[in-house]
Amino acid sequence: NLTKHFSAGRGGFFSGKRGVVRAVEDVSFSVARGETLAIVGESGCGKTTLGRLILRLIEADHGRIEIAGTDIRTLDDTAMRKLRRRLQIVIQDPFGSLNPRMLIGQAIMEPLDIHAVGTNAERRARLAELLDLVGLPQDFANRFPHQLSGGQRQRVGIARALALETDLLVCDEAVSALDVSVQAQIINLLQKLKRERGLTYLFISHDIAIVRHIADRIGVMYLGELVEIAPRARLFSTPAHPYTQALLKSAPRARVHERPEIVLKGDIPSPIDPPTGCRFHTRCPHVMEICRSTPPARTQLAPGHAARCHLLDPALAAKGQTA
Ligand code: SF4
Numbered sequence: 396n397l398t399k400h401f402s403a404g405r406g407g408f409f410s411g412k413r414g415v416v417r418a419v420e421d422v423s424f425s426v427a428r429g430e431t432l433a434i435v436g437e438s439g440c441g442k443t444t445l446g447r448l449i450l451r452l453i454e455a456d457h458g459r460i461e462i463a464g465t466d467i468r469t470l471d472d473t474a475m476r477k478l479r480r481r482l483q484i485v486i487q488d489p490f491g492s493l494n495p496r497m498l499i500g501q502a503i504m505e506p507l508d509i510h511a512v513g514t515n516a517e518r519r520a521r522l523a524e525l526l527d528l529v530g531l532p533q534d535f536a537n538r539f540p541h542q543l544s545g546g547q548r549q550r551v552g553i554a555r556a557l558a559l560e561t562d563l564l565v566c567d568e569a570v571s572a573l574d575v576s577v578q579a580q581i582i583n584l585l586q587k588l589k590r591e592r593g594l595t596y597l598f599i600s601h602d603i604a605i606v607r608h609i610a611d612r613i614g615v616m617y618l619g620e621l622v623e624i625a626p627r628a629r630l631f632s633t634p635a636h637p638y639t640q641a642l643l644k645s646a647p648r649a650r651v652h653e654r655p656e657i658v659l660k661g662d663i664p665s666p667i668d669p670p671t672g673c674r675f676h677t678r679c680p681h682v683m684e685i686c687r688s689t690p691p692a693r694t695q696l697a698p699g700h701a702a703r704c705h706l707l708d709p710a711l712a713a714k715g716q717t718a
Pocket of ligand 1: 636682691
């Protein structure tokens with residue numbers, strides 16, 4: 396039930412509008428160890444905020460984030476700092492996240508310095524191991540970020556994120572800025588690391604074609620809400636929510652190199668004071684009267700497959716309200 400609202404003043408990203416940005420609204424899901432859960436949706440749907448909430452890089456307004464039964468929102472700074480060794484993030488722009496004056500070797504070892512892990516000799520050995528793990532030559536340790544390509548910098552970002560005892564890696568549009576062939580290389584690297592190290596991924600992307608290549612399960616977000624979640628094969632074969640259906644129609648069939656942006660008719664409404672009832676009702680081809688006023692409940696459709704849409708609610712169907 397994670398929820399995060401921001402207040403928006405004039406200026407900035409939402410310039411000209413005041414109000415409350417309902418960035419993440421009552422979102423619930425679980426991720427198993429060793430699983431890849433992808434979160435997809437158009438830009439502004441709240442998926443990046445969700446990733447940062449889970450890592451407590453920003454604090455949620457409401458809700459619980461449980462890891463092995465502990466609500467990490469209740470942990471104090473010391474306990475959270477210890478846990479951070481296991482929770483890491485890889486972001487879209489590896490260049491922006493690397494200090495241009497810091498050598499690659501220093502950048503990869505920085506998390507070990509921050510958490511005071513190991514002796515100097517142990518850190519150097521770990522650096523060699525990490526460069527090897529992400530497929531970079533050892534002499535790259537002595538280069539600066541501007542001497543690397545985008546794909547190489549993203550490998551550095553992954554090595555940094557794995558420097559500690561990482562269990563959960565949030566990949567936030569981690570391949571979106573890369574060329575198509577490099578995207579495939581980084582996805583293959585992520586898959587290999589997952590197999591070898593038993594990592595768990597929360598893979599955030601606007602690109603349903605890429606998600607199809609990496610996810611075990613997929614959650615679809617629209618305007619701050621999780622509108623559908625299902626195992627990958629089932630989501631592609633039996634999408635239940637009209638928004639998911641529109642996303643899939645806009646994507647080419649499993650061709651990662653075509654990678655379209657999500658295309659839907661009509662603009663996505665502002666997350667400031669979003670539409671009442673079902674937030675998708677302003678763009679939904681199946682909109683009904685009830686959709687404008689009443690938020691749909693979550694309907695369980697099959698094991699692991701749930702969606703929020705009045706069309707799927709058996710109680711409303713029984714009353715004839717979805718006719
Ligand atoms: Fe469309 Fe109504 Fe379902 Fe929302 S609840 S997706 S508006 S049919």
